[in-house]
Amino acid sequence: MRVRLLSLAAMGAAICLTAPAPAQRVSDGYTFLKAIREGDGAKANALVTAPGSIVLTYKDPSTGEAAIHEVVKRRDVAWLNYLLGKGAKADLQSRSGDTAFTLVAQMGWIGGAEILVAHRANVNATDSRGQTPLILAVQGRDLPMVRFLLDAGADPRVSDRIAGYNALDYARRDNRAEAILRLLENPKPKQKDIVGPKF
Structure with a gap:
């Protein structure tokens, strides 16, 4: 039972580490749009190819x-x-x-x-x-x-x-x-x- 609980805890920790938090997704989206506007291909590509990235659908809150x-x-x-x-x-x-x-x-x-x-x-x-x-x-x-x-x-x-x-x-x-x-x-x-x- 103890082993199972430890396994579940480890899985939960892994999910927390790999799944971007909402605030992080917003930050990544803003950074991505900034990279597009400034022509920073390296930065944009790093954000697009990051695991779980959703920056392609991020919309600027102001526009x-x-x-x-x-x-x-x-x-x-x-x-x-x-x-x-x-x-x-x-x-x-x-x-x-x-x-x-x-x-x-x-x-x-x-x-x-x-x-x-x-x-x-x-x-x-x-x-x-x-x-x-x-x-x-x-x-x-x-x-x-x-x-x-x-x-x-x-x-x-x-x-x-x-x-x-x-x-x-x-x-x-x-x-x-x-x-x-x-x-x-x-x-x-x-x-x-x-x-x-x-x-």
Whole structure:
């Protein structure tokens, strides 16, 4: 019995030593965001790879944004690739409800959208209002972004929660979005790269 109690005590001590306390997690998250902002790759990598690390989902209490939102907003290709490569969730919502993909769509940043698609981010992931990146691109009358999202598999029939409209509905209600509406109604399939000799 005494041996068993000692074993349980040892296990409890081990758990206490390996599981970060809430205050430590907050401190690590803050330090991680600071490293991202200052471009300190060594510090950021040490925090991401630490056992039990959750810094990728940590949100700044003052902005409600995680690291992935911050690097998207500053159009930082290197850090965006790094975060996604380490497992950052592209559909993580900020306090205001934005995801990395909805931010990219609002910004019209095709390069960022390409990175997200390359890392298999869900092109139809919605923000807290149920708006897809495609809906936001339509509302912004961003024809190149609309075309890119459709080529990447965006569904124009996904409805939002604020009005119950989808991308097609918004395009039809906007008399200055005729070209976008035509594209949504008759999307042209993306040309596949030809492999082999050209004649």
